[in-house]
Amino acid sequence: MQSFLEEVIDDLYGQQRNITAYIYVLPSKRAGTFLRNAISKKLGKTIISPDIYSIEEFIEKISGLSYASQTQQIFELYDSYLKAGPEEKEPFDSYLNWAQTLLQDFNEIDRYLIDASDLFSGLSAIQEVNHWSLKSEKTTLMENYLHFWQNLNSIYEHFNNNLLNKQLGHQGLVYRKAVENIDSYVKDEKQKHVFLGFNALNTAESKIIQTILATGESHIYWDIDPYFLNDKIHDAGLFIRKHKATWHHFASNDIEGISNHYLSSKNIEIIGVPKNIAQAKYVGSLLTKLQEEKPESLKNTAIVLGDESLLNPLINSLPATIPSINITMGQKLALSGLASFFDSFLDLHLTKTSKGWFYKDFISFLSHSNTGLLLNHVGVETNKLITSINLKNWTYIKDTHLDILFSNNEKIRSIFFDPYQNPKQLIDRCHYLIEKFKDEFIATSNKIELEHLYKFHKLFNQIEELTTQYHFLTTLKGFHNLYKQLLSSETMDFQGDPLEGLQVMGMLESRNIDFETIILTSVNEGILPSGKSNNSFIPFDLKIEYGLPTYKEKDAVYTYHFYRLLQRAKNIYLLYNTEPDVLEGGEKSRLITQLLTDENRTDIVEKIAAPKITVIPTEKQQISKTPDLVQLINDYTQKGFSPSSLSNYIRNPIDFYKQNLMNIAETNSVEEHVAANTFGTIIHDTLEELYTPFIGTELNVENLQNAKNQIKGLVKINFEKTYLDGNITSGKNLIAHNVIIKYIENFIDAEIKELKTQNIKIVALEQKLKVELHIPGIEQPVILKGKLDRIDIANGVTRIIDFKTGKVERRNVEITDWKALIDDYGYSKAFQLLCYSYMFLKTHTDTSELNAAIICLKNLKSGLLQFAQKESSRSKKNILINHETITLFEEQLFLLIKEICNADIPFIEKDV
Incomplete structure (x- = not known):
């Protein structure tokens, strides 16, 4: 099987092009490794690698700005919100509940080069019309609500200007700035570019690519099969058909990168499995079977997780006999034991009432393995503490009870349970606990926990730096909300060889990469595609009016990635959850239904897999009298x-x-x-x-x-x-x-x-x-x-x-x-x-x-x-x-x- 990247290099090489003289731009960083490998294999000699960028890196280079971190954006946006208008503002902890949504909207507005003042004016008018009160006199709450929508443009401008003054930008701002700089970039650089494997492009990306294609010897290769391109209603070709119809480049140039692979003979199995964990177990048994039949096939096999939360159960289900595995996804830090400890520690302060701590919350904290680790270090047995609470029947734990429980350990008592004056004190306590954990983990050579601990050290340092710079993070609730938001985006990255062994990845990491055997999990409605989620303040009709993407476009993106995975693969296993569940996806995905109704596909086998249930006879317990x-x-x-x-x-x-x-x-x-x-x-x-x-x-x-x-x-x-x-x-x-x-x-x-x-x-x-x-x-x-x-x-x-x-x-x-x-x-x-x-x-x-x-x-x-x-x-x-x-x-x-x-x-x- 020849991959898409290998086909592109072959085509350039066949045209007598110097393939090392191009700047290559891809949708993701991961595909860059495979592209280097394809160039190296083609030339068969040692060379200096050409410049290879992901689209985000490339646009960052053109713009002259650096990407602001998500945390910086959250704080800068709140600062701008406070300075926009005299009306009463929400506290920081409440603001955090909608900050990400507003940031996402600002990103989309700039990526699609929308006139922000015009859009926000329309949005404000819609909110005025939709207002819940019909009375002419408005309360202070109503006034503040309407002022927020009226001030959105000033918040947006102040936010962008603040970032620009620091040579930073959120993704949309960097894209908008790159569009402004693209003419000077093309004039100064005068280099040839190759764009590979793109599909859905925002307005900024589209303008940048078209400008580069219009000047000089540059190429764009689309990874698409004519089967989808020529079908006027198939979502897999939706965006590329639009580009073909609207770009001036295609008035005089053919589409490059088209390849006929989809209709080739394949082995496609659609397997329904009950619940998510069973899917992970089924993948494990499937790999065992593949290894027994064709052990070499695992080197060209990828497990693509539609639902990335399956990573942990999948890791535990992989056969121990597989020689090498490369995991490109990060393991969520929020799933670690230390994450639950710090979450429990912060919750302990949030859940304290005038009566004290409810005994279940208190005992839950004491029962945590990491709490026990620290307490045992200072000679306190958690079992004795819990027994004392149970025997004395303390429904609520008060400060006087703490005097009894921790009479000989004032330091640990103050670190865990003393009231805080400000978030800075809590951060100091977290740093103290990190130092104690560090000593314990070094003593026991627990390297994985040390890696986790380093991540938490960085996370609390980041929060501390921002609380010093900005003075509006004053409440524990705000601190806890910020901590959870930052934690949700933190991952522990695995190290491996991306070119060797079994590959485990998410859907987006699979872009531009091809495998002979694909195992795709969680092909359920609500996951692939994600469905009608609308995490935005901008109404659907307004998005349509201004050309912003809606859930329909997002569904088309998933459709493209799904069918692109299938194009060159020979063996395809599509797993879905048979049990309808609001949290874990509903029925099988429409993508499976579409595949099954395709008259040109006669090589699909449907299965329902269920774990073997062995009835274990319950024998009554019997104790002989010795x-x-x-x-x-x-x-x-x-x-x-x-x-x-x-x-x-x-x-x-x-x-x-x-x-x-x-x-x-x-x-x-x-x-x-x-x-x-x-x-x-x-x-x-x-x-x-x-x-x-x-x-x-x-x-x-x-x-x-x-x-x-x-x-x-x-x-x-x-x-x-x-x-x-x-x-x-x-x-x-x-x-x-x-x-x-x-x-x-x-x-x-x-x-x-x-x-x-x-x-x-x-x-x-x-x-x-x-x-x-x-x-x-x-x-x-x-x-x-x-x-x-x-x-x-x-x-x-x-x-x-x-x-x-x-x-x-x-x-x-x-x-x-x-x-x-x-x-x-x-x-x-x-x-x-x-x-x-x-x-x-x-x-x-x-x-x-x-x-x-x-x-x-x-x-x-x-x-x-x-x-x-x-x-x-x-x-x-x-x-x-x-x-x-x-x-x-x-x-x-x-x-x-x-x-x-x-x-x-x-x-x-x-x-x-």
């Missing part, structure tokens, strides 16, 4: 089973193993809102304190009414004891606080109502019980222990009462089958009531029978949910628990404990 585990179980039997631990086993033996035997507790975390267990603890503690004075006496209405008056104070005390430093003054916690008070008030009201029909005597509260069991088959005695919420006597009947704050239904405490007690967790409440009854009757031999019930505070209307035994669902209930009941229960209890202690029965996971 001698060590048996010993652990025996030790636990001596400490004692509780009703809740046995219920835990019934629910899931694995949970019993982890939580009760191994003491693997859930991770502590801040209770932002009152958790269910905390809610229950507060209610239990409050009820205990309210009823303790009544132990041994009969309840009466007067005492209970007095107890109601104590509820709010006791609830508050118990909140402070259980919920620690958690905030209960607002939000869901305040609601929970009031709900607890209401629950307890409702319960006491229900007790008062019950006293009308019953005499109730409190026997005990929170009574701890323990019994020793001698179970056949188990050598050592087994302890059963528990704590009864309340024991009382109602109309002569002893009752065991268990308080529950969660949902309990009557069916949970009524049984028809004794075996279900140890098989079905749905009867866990009945099981616990029987455990309490069993322990009470075993330790209180003077009592022969009793009742056991749950009081559900969430639904007091249900009344006492009493344990009951019945033959069937419709038979009469027996609520009495006596020695006969206990004997039946004991049989099931012993079976359950024997199963737990049996070394031959493993712990087997249950479906929960």
Whole structure:
């Protein structure tokens, strides 16, 4: 395959031209390397390279100006904005939200040589007509809004003049200046030029090229196939057809560079792949296949990323066996760990409120790996800090909390958390952190992070220099917005050989370069082409009127690049995302549809690729009882089973193993809102304190009414004891606080109502019980222990009462089958009531029978949910628990404990 650049050099050489005497101008710098290689191969000897420029470098040379950096432009533009008119101006941080859009418009106005004053006059008139208020009297806001549009021309002129005074220019200004200088350039230089591979040219480029072509022996070669050029409606040839029709050069000269390659036989595969990551994985598998079949073909293969955010997943998906890879795209610095650290560090100051830092934001910063790196260096363990916050239940971290957390590290505390006076202080802190990171990365020989760090060092230096020169960057929000804008354009460039190995590039880097095998990703609508995005203050109709490009022209540019890639390639793989997603592109691109409907293309194969999904059978976890585990179980039997631990086993033996035997507790975390267990603890503690004075006496209405008056104070005390430093003054916690008070008030009201029909005597509260069991088959005695919420006597009947704050239904405490007690967790409440009854009757031999019930505070209307035994669902209930009941229960209890202690029965996971 002969590339476009090789064809151009062959044509010049065939005309007996001195190919080293030309100045070559290309759309991009990257193609210059390939052009030098083509000249070198053609001549076959060592020569002094001719001058090769990208179009931007060439125009910069003609203009005599240098390109101002994007940051310089942002600051200069704001300075011009402040000086345009007396009306109130937006602060710098707000200005940053629209600065790039205005810069882009200024660029286009100058690149297309538009009369700016005329365009801005029209734009101002449109805004006046479109104004949202129909009232004749305008507010200050409305006046300022309209003044902005009226002053756009003065902002534009002041901005351009400021840059010119410094011998600088934004891209459009450099282009406009080059047009002004082009006649003198042509007169002075008198050199021959060759322009290669251009397509869409702005007005300035068009005038410059036409002027050079009109004087002297210069050429322009278009990389186009007649198939597109002769089709009057095909977007791939749109711009070149316009140039051919409007340029005087083509009145007497033919178009050079036309080559018939597109209709040659090709292998084209269109592959739909679900989601972006899968595309990267598919490219990896495709490369593996190509390497196995034709390893030499990889030297002439390019992966072109339609969506450049796929670079990172692609790098991780490339086969390790590929000998050499050249990546021409830069890896975004914003994706590095240091970027997220500095972003989190700046966010920490932005998110601080009068209450302090919200614990999630604070812990997120502490949990960052780079924060941990710095803290560990000064002997602070981030895990201990996070544990302290969780244990103390700090929903908001205040300055007083910092005194506790960083009592021995005042320096690191001040660097991270002290309030700032101005952005300069924050920049100084960032420089300090960079120095600390530098020491750490040098010590660990982390060269990649050192490269990243150098980029951040330059970035903060750049901001510092501009804040010194301009004094309007005064807020943290403005500093943070500027930092993010600068960071978004920073990349880490890869080093490689552009002429060797597999090439990875973006769409624009592929201009003028040809490969036999092309793998193009993300060929989706909204990506290729990008669609109707209009990042401009200039309305669509006004753009049409003044000849400025719209999304239609941008779509035509993408169409040209797409088909140009296909022209000379022999093997083409077009990948698109099959899953419609607003962020990642919609359906497959119209370019694919256009390709599929082309009657002249019969060599296209469509595929849908999906990852192989292997069904992995889920095996239930099983833990065998080793001698060590048996010993652990025996030790636990001596400490004692509780009703809740046995219920835990019934629910899931694995949970019993982890939580009760191994003491693997859930991770502590801040209770932002009152958790269910905390809610229950507060209610239990409050009820205990309210009823303790009544132990041994009969309840009466007067005492209970007095107890109601104590509820709010006791609830508050118990909140402070259980919920620690958690905030209960607002939000869901305040609601929970009031709900607890209401629950307890409702319960006491229900007790008062019950006293009308019953005499109730409190026997005990929170009574701890323990019994020793001698179970056949188990050598050592087994302890059963528990704590009864309340024991009382109602109309002569002893009752065991268990308080529950969660949902309990009557069916949970009524049984028809004794075996279900140890098989079905749905009867866990009945099981616990029987455990309490069993322990009470075993330790209180003077009592022969009793009742056991749950009081559900969430639904007091249900009344006492009493344990009951019945033959069937419709038979009469027996609520009495006596020695006969206990004997039946004991049989099931012993079976359950024997199963737990049996070394031959493993712990087997249950479906929960």
